[in-house]
Amino acid sequence: MSEVNGSNGASLNGHSLLSLVPKTEVDRTAKDYKTDQEVRWCPGCGDYAVLAAVQGFMPTLGLAKENVVFVSGIGCSSRFPYYMNTYGMHSIHGRAPAIATGLASSRPDLSVWVVTGDGDALSIGGNHLIHALRRNVNLKILLFNNRIYGLTKGQYSPTSEVGKITKSTPMGSLDQPFNPISLALGAEASFVARTIDSDRKHLTSVLQAAAEHPGSALVEIYQNCNIFNDNAFEPLKDRSTKAEAIIPLEAGERIRFGADGGKGVVRDAETGELRVVEVTPENESDVLVHDPHAASPVTAWALSRIADPDTLHQTPIGVFRDVKRPVYDTLMREQLDLAVDKKGPGDLGSLLTGSDTWTVA
Amino acid sequence: MPGRSISVTRQVKQVKQLDRVIIRFAGDSGDGMQLTGDRFTSETASFGNDLSTLPNFPAEIRAPAGTLPGVSSFQLHFADHDILTPGDAPHVLVAMNPAALKANIPDLPKGAEIIVNTDEFGKRALSKVGYDANPLEDGSLQAYNIHPVPLTTLTLEALADSGLARRDAERAKNMFALGLLSWMYHRPTEATEGFLRQKFAKKPEIAEANVTAFKAGWNFGETTEDFAVSYEVAPARLPLGTYRNISGNLALAYGLIAAGERSGLELFLGSYPITPASDVLHELSKHKNFRVRTFQAEDEIAGIGAALGAAFGGKLGVTTTSGPGVALKSETIGLAVSLELPLLVVDIQRGGPSTGLPTKTEQADLLQAMYGRNGEAPVPIVAPATPSDCFDAAIEAARIALAYRTPVFLLSDGYLANGSEPWRIPTVESLPDLRVEFATAPNHVNEDGTESFWPYKRDPETLARPWAVPGTPGLEHRIGGIEKQDGTGNISYDPANHDFMVRTRQAKIDGIEVPDLEVDDPDGAARTLVIGWGSTYGPITAAVRRVRSAGGEVAQAHLRHLNPFPANLGEVLARYDRVLVPEMNLGQLAHLLRAKYLVDAQSFTQVRGLPFKAEQLAAAIEEVSANV
Structure with missing residues (x-):
């Protein structure tokens, strides 16, 4: 567990902090990342797909397995660490980002992942999530959003649509849901993405981008709870509807979707808002080119508002925002280095003695 | 200064020797009383007295000026011998305004010296705290030794040439008071001047004003007839060493x-x-x-x-x-x-x-x-x-x-x-050596002969589990808040395992090695034990000394470890006919002692937001002892 001194530039020009994590000396496979523990999610749960994708993707990072840590809170998804053959902690409800902050900010040689759900991250742990994001702690946060409470057996969650009928809301829920992407962008997140459990390829590409991002990365994963909220994301998965429902976000590409890319996202000249139009040869050049690296989060935020929260139509999928800004852990370490440079390494004897003493002889 | 004469003839003043003094500085929250007290403490420390301090201030950053809730005070007890508390009752009160006088006078014994800033005793300030008449003039303070000093006026005069606005100059009046008290008790002053210059390094004119006021206060004591006597408290004979x-x-x-x-x-x-x-x-x-x-x-x-x-x-x-x-x-x-x-x-x-x-x-x-x-x-x-x-x-x-x-x-x-x-x-x-060893290698051999790491395989002596930190190859493991299987740390809902783990965690804490409780019972003849914990040590020890110097016999013990208790605690408690437990709560330690040792521990409690006074505790000890 040697502490690697960060290059001074890491916090400034945003080189991937993965360079501080030791590389593996043996080639790893997905199998190496599996534990001997029986996976105890309900048959058919979307969590299985995410677990398989993470186990499959991890070896591609080439990191020393012992330098990878998964920290979770409470909820179905939070059992995740027990199934990853890395270091892991299954903690308490909502607090994983806080615990992971202490770990990541004192151990730059680790790749720290937080696994959380919509209840864990956005309800009981909302405070820790937004503060981890604004600080830009070097954490990769996987937010499994199934829009329901699973482990407590089916109450509505902070992402459930208004009017949701559940055991605790027999006449329909009253709460306006959070939009996790909007929330993260509002909390100054430097990396925000959305993906879907059933699209392994897309999921993997987003995880890869998150892993390489220096600082906090929030990945919202639409995940199906087949017991308490089955088919919640069906419009995004059904072959007959998904082309119309999903707006794929790809850096440098025009934001087009629908059958044959017949629809596109443009900025309304008068209001500045984003809206969807039928793409024609005349307006084709008006269709926005997606730029997750844009300094301003304005367009990313506007994109996050395009989806209809009830029907999920026009749901952007992909990386909304990916910008470089100083990473908390690096800044903290730089202050320690600077203090040592200025004052010399701490000397306990002279600290205890101080400047104002007298001697009894 | 019209209407007032100050003797400017340097005179030979009387110097009295004292073995200890308790001073309380009191004023408005904004008057700088904590700073004044801190500086007087530093001067006193560097002089070599033993000392103990009690700052007391409101939670509000600036409570309304001149009101009773806004009073902030700093009490200092210093002596030529070892002392244990900031003292029960001040010998000297410095009151910067009527509120400070009114709030603190109930704590003063008859004959105490009171230095008041007369400039603040105007009609409005008096009525703000409910004084119908000026207590400095109506004879109500006859039992005390009053020193009326126009601190504000004197400070402004001293700073007349400083070029500071009146408001800024006035703020140095606490340093004038500090200077005066420093003269009265022969405190060394160089460090305070250095401190002020450093504290206000970015505002040299403020620094100089404070130093000037401080010196003016000292000179005022030296020259005025109001203060005929100054006092010396010799350095304390503390154990050898650097302090x-x-x-x-x-x-x-x-x-x-x-x-x-x-x-x-x-x-x-x-x-x-x-x-x-x-x-x-x-x-x-x-x-x-x-x-x-x-x-x-x-x-x-x-x-x-x-x-x-x-x-x-x-x-x-x-x-x-x-x-x-x-x-x-x-x-x-x-x-x-x-x-x-x-x-x-x-x-x-x-x-x-x-x-x-x-x-x-x-x-x-x-x-x-x-x-x-x-x-x-x-x-x-x-x-x-x-x-x-x-x-x-x-x-x-x-x-x-x-x-x-x-x-x-x-x-x-x-x-x-x-x-x-x-x-x-x-x-x-x-200092103790606290080095720890992280786990670096597997600690378990599986049935098939392969090795693995068990995060909950315990040290047989301490019952501590290994500490394997991320980054250690081969020791990857998962821990969590769900009950885990003994040894492997895997999730386990097995009833017998849970019972075992609950008892094991308890046994680990119960088995922590802590030093035996030491009892101070000089003659071994005491039948009453007074036992406390935490910050009551000073007042309890001072009270025990009082009881003993009056001929009483009492044993004293003080708990540093509250969980687990020292192994000999039960035996100690059983030795005495009476066990008295003073606490600044409603009897929480007494409750634990009674529950664990079936001893008839008697509580003596106070929750006034202030430490016990030694006199009060001594009376409680004597009362309990008398009934043995």
């Missing part, structure tokens, strides 16, 4: 840094600002060259969460707070109990419940520390006895946390935190 004055919170912060150095682990503090604990956060934040990380979290829960995360990563994790913060941290403390990771939880207790008395002292979090979690979640508790003892107690708490892989409570309080006393500075080599 400094230190407050409890500073000593505690140094203890944490020392624990980091002596364990070879980097310190990680996760904290959220709260009175009276914030000073520890501030202090540790200054020492980043010790590779101390301080993290000001978004809330109390995140503060301890981050500290626990750092502990998982192999750091010395610490969180600092007060009672309300402990309430919020309870769930994470329970998690730390279950994870069996080292963690220090520092509770600088204050008056409760709820927000309670943020700036006043109390020791009413004992049962919260002992029991305030869901499930069976035992946590060791260590409590310092004096301000300087906060240093050693922090190291002791770290020793237990590291050796037994457990969260540990360190229960200080507001009185220790802000109070100060001389501290014999220890050498680094004399």
Whole structure:
């Protein structure tokens, strides 16, 4: 567990902090990342797909397995660490980002992942999530959003649509849901993405981008709870509807979707808002080119508002925002280095003695 | 100065020898009384007296000027011998306004000296605190020795050439008062001048004004007829060594840094600002060259969460707070109990419940520390006895946390935190060696002959589990708050395993090695034992001395370890006919003693936000002893 001194530039020009994590000396496979523990999610749960994708993707990072840590809170998804053959902690409800902050900010040689759900991250742990994001702690946060409470057996969650009928809301829920992407962008997140459990390829590409991002990365994963909220994301998965429902976000590409890319996202000249139009040869050049690296989060935020929260139509999928800004852990370490440079390494004897003493002889 | 004559003839003044003096500076929250008291304390410390201090201030940053709730005071007891408390009743009161006089006069014994700033005794100021007539003129203070001094006027005159606005010049009146008191008690003054120049280095004109006022106050004492006598208190004969004055919170912060150095682990503090604990956060934040990380979290829960995360990563994790913060941290403390990771939880207790008395002292979090979690979640508790003892107690708490892989409570309080006393500075080599060994290799052979790492395979002596930090190859493992199988750490809901794990966690804490309780019973003839814990050490010890000097016999013991208790505690308690337990709560230690040892412990309690007075405790001891 040697502490690697960060290059001074890491916090400034945003080189991937993965360079501080030791590389593996043996080639790893997905199998190496599996534990001997029986996976105890309900048959058919979307969590299985995410677990398989993470186990499959991890070896591609080439990191020393012992330098990878998964920290979770409470909820179905939070059992995740027990199934990853890395270091892991299954903690308490909502607090994983806080615990992971202490770990990541004192151990730059680790790749720290937080696994959380919509209840864990956005309800009981909302405070820790937004503060981890604004600080830009070097954490990769996987937010499994199934829009329901699973482990407590089916109450509505902070992402459930208004009017949701559940055991605790027999006449329909009253709460306006959070939009996790909007929330993260509002909390100054430097990396925000959305993906879907059933699209392994897309999921993997987003995880890869998150892993390489220096600082906090929030990945919202639409995940199906087949017991308490089955088919919640069906419009995004059904072959007959998904082309119309999903707006794929790809850096440098025009934001087009629908059958044959017949629809596109443009900025309304008068209001500045984003809206969807039928793409024609005349307006084709008006269709926005997606730029997750844009300094301003304005367009990313506007994109996050395009989806209809009830029907999920026009749901952007992909990386909304990916910008470089100083990473908390690096800044903290730089202050320690600077203090040592200025004052010399701490000397306990002279600290205890101080400047104002007298001697009894 | 019309209407007033000041003798300017230098005269030979009388010098009296005293063995001890208690001074209280009192004024408005904005009058700088804490600073004045701190400086007088530093002068006194460098002179070599033993001392003990009691700052007392309102929670409001600036309560309405001139009102009783806005009074801030600083009491200092200094002596030519070793003393234990800031003193019961001041011999000298410096009252900067009528509110300060009115709020403090009930504490003064007859004959006490009162130095009042007469400039502030106008009609409006008097009526603001309910004085119908001026107490300086109506004879109501005849029992005291009053020194009326126009402190504001004299300060303004001294600064007439300073070019400062009246408002700025007036603010130096506390330094005038300090100068006067420094003359009265023969305090060395050079350090204060240096201190003022450093404090106001960026505003040299303010620095010079304060130095001028300070000197003017000293000269005023030297020349005026009002002060005919000055006093000497000889240096105390303390054990040989090099000393400094230190407050409890500073000593505690140094203890944490020392624990980091002596364990070879980097310190990680996760904290959220709260009175009276914030000073520890501030202090540790200054020492980043010790590779101390301080993290000001978004809330109390995140503060301890981050500290626990750092502990998982192999750091010395610490969180600092007060009672309300402990309430919020309870769930994470329970998690730390279950994870069996080292963690220090520092509770600088204050008056409760709820927000309670943020700036006043109390020791009413004992049962919260002992029991305030869901499930069976035992946590060791260590409590310092004096301000300087906060240093050693922090190291002791770290020793237990590291050796037994457990969260540990360190229960200080507001009185220790802000109070100060001389501290014999220890050498680094004399401090305990706290080095730990991380696990580096598999510790279990499977049935098929392969090796694996079991995170809950315990040390047979301490029952501590191995500490394998991320980054160690081959020891990858998962821990969590769900009940785990003995040894493997895998999730387990097996009834027998849970019963075993609950009992094992308890046995680990019960088995922590703590020193035997020492009893101070000079003749072995006492039939009454007075036993306390935490900051009541000073007043209890002073009271015991009083009882003994009056011919009484009483034994004294003081608990530093509240969980587990010293192994000989039951035997000690059984030796005495009467057991008296003074506490600044409603009898929490007494409750524990009665429950565990079936002893008829009698409580003597007070929850006034202030420490006990020695006289009051002495009377209580005598009353209990008389009935043996």
